Amino acid sequence: MQYGANRVKDINLSQVRKMFEQASPTAINLALGEPDFDTPKHIIDSLKDALDTKYTHYSQNKGEPELREAISKKLAKDNDINVSDDDIIVTVGASEALYTSIQALINPNDDVLIPDPGFLSYKECVTLSGANSIPVKSSAENGFKTTIEDVENSLTENTKAIIINSPCNPTGAVMDKENIKAISDLASDKEFIIFSDEIYEKIIYGKKHYSFQKYTDNAVTINGFSKSYAMTGLRIGYCASNHEIIDEILKVHQYNVACIDTPTQRACITALNSSQQCVTDMTNEFRKRRDLVVESLNNMGLDCIMPDGAFYVFFKHDTPEAFVKKAVKEDVILVPGAAFGSMGEKYIRLSYAQSYENLEEAMRRLEKIV
Ligand SMILES: Cc1ncc(COP(=O)(O)O)c(C=O)c1O
Numbered sequence: 001m002q003y004g005a006n007r008v009k010d011i012n013l014s015q016v017r018k019m020f021e022q023a024s025p026t027a028i029n030l031a032l033g034e035p036d037f038d039t040p041k042h043i044i045d046s047l048k049d050a051l052d053t054k055y056t057h058y059s060q061n062k063g064e065p066e067l068r069e070a071i072s073k074k075l076a077k078d079n080d081i082n083v084s085d086d087d088i089i090v091t092v093g094a095s096e097a098l099y100t101s102i103q104a105l106i107n108p109n110d111d112v113l114i115p116d117p118g119f120l121s122y123k124e125c126v127t128l129s130g131a132n133s134i135p136v137k138s139s140a141e142n143g144f145k146t147t148i149e150d151v152e153n154s155l156t157e158n159t160k161a162i163i164i165n166s167p168c169n170p171t172g173a174v175m176d177k178e179n180i181k182a183i184s185d186l187a188s189d190k191e192f193i194i195f196s197d198e199i200y201e202k203i204i205y206g207k208k209h210y211s212f213q214k215y216t217d218n219a220v221t222i223n224g225f226s227k228s229y230a231m232t233g234l235r236i237g238y239c240a241s242n243h244e245i246i247d248e249i250l251k252v253h254q255y256n257v258a259c260i261d262t263p264t265q266r267a268c269i270t271a272l273n274s275s276q277q278c279v280t281d282m283t284n285e286f287r288k289r290r291d292l293v294v295e296s297l298n299n300m301g302l303d304c305i306m307p308d309g310a311f312y313v314f315f316k317h318d319t320p321e322a323f324v325k326k327a328v329k330e331d332v333i334l335v336p337g338a339a340f341g342s343m344g345e346k347y348i349r350l351s352y353a354q355s356y357e358n359l360e361e362a363m364r365r366l367e368k369i370v
Pocket residue numbers: 033092093094095096119165168169197199223224225226232235236237
């Protein structure tokens with residue numbers, strides 16, 4: 001008997017998780033997709049307070065009104081997006097926002113453009129909806145930034161949506177305003193949806209982040225708290241869009257998770273309404289680590305573009321699989337770029353979400369095998 005439903009049969013489990021499982025306890029894990037920093041104390045305190053004050057019941061399906069109000073203020077202030085509190089749904093991380101919105105808006109056999117290289121979940125979420133994923137290939141010559149030409153080259157008659165991720169996992173590329181605006185205009189003209197995954201918005205170095213939803217009504221902004229506030233384990237994110245789109249997404253969200261745990265929502269109200277110094281401090285530390293890693297890899301003769309965001313370096317190698325295997329023997333865990341799509345085949349992803357000292361040691365170990 002075949003237990004898996006047809007739509008699940010061809011789904012792959014994450015290659016990155018596989019890399020973790022191979023790691024010995026002494027290994028320096030540079031495959032991590034989460035900040036190594038502690039969740040800021042004022043956020044934890046707020047979570048504890050919420051439990052003590054018995055915030056242990058359901059919230060509204062869309063999320064606590066005060067949290068949605070804080071998110072809508074944040075979107076207006078940081079992203080120049082004006083949405084009412086009602087046009088926001090609080091989700092189980094950006095992951096659920098992504099999955100739920102795809103399920104709600106995409107039909108079987110639609111085409112959905114996904115970034116190549118790009119975050120692993122995109123392809124599988126599209127497959128689960130019965131749609132086809134079409135890669136939008138971004139090139140190293142453009143620093144892996146998706147351009148309007150890249151999108152136009154991939155567009156099909158059946159294109160219902162595109163997923164875009166800036167700052168990008170795995171490359172750290174940050175798209176510029178001109179391309180964001182041009183792709184938004186194209187989405188309005190050709191009537192497709194942009195799922196804009198902005199989870200690394202705050203981890204950006206000297207560049208400004210722009211949101212598609214500022215320029216088109218056809219965008220779903222997906223964001224969360226995992227990376228900005230180092231709270232991956234608390235599983236909370238959100239999506240925002242126009243009223244009609246949110247009404248559709250709510251149908252899937254409501255029957256899937258009902259609502260997000262209430263204490264975590266209270267903690268996120270505190271996160272958004274307090275000083276953002278903790279985010280700045282973490283990003284400043286990431287920038288130091290990025291500089292260390294890029295300089296070290298380039299000194300080893302490994303070709304590596306300076307990333308403007310996220311906490312990944314995507315460096316070039318002729319035989320990535322062999323290099324990653326040798327690195328495992330030296331107790332350094334990396335991820336072969338092929339895990340992120342065909343354009344990543346000659347690359348390796350290194351996450352610098354590790355202490356500066358560990359990164360220095362990892363660089364010494366990698367130097368041995370170069
Ligand atoms: C590009 C991207 N989007 C979404 C997510 C998921 O984030 P969350 O923890 O909010 O579900 C990740 C996590 O690694 C990511 O890298």
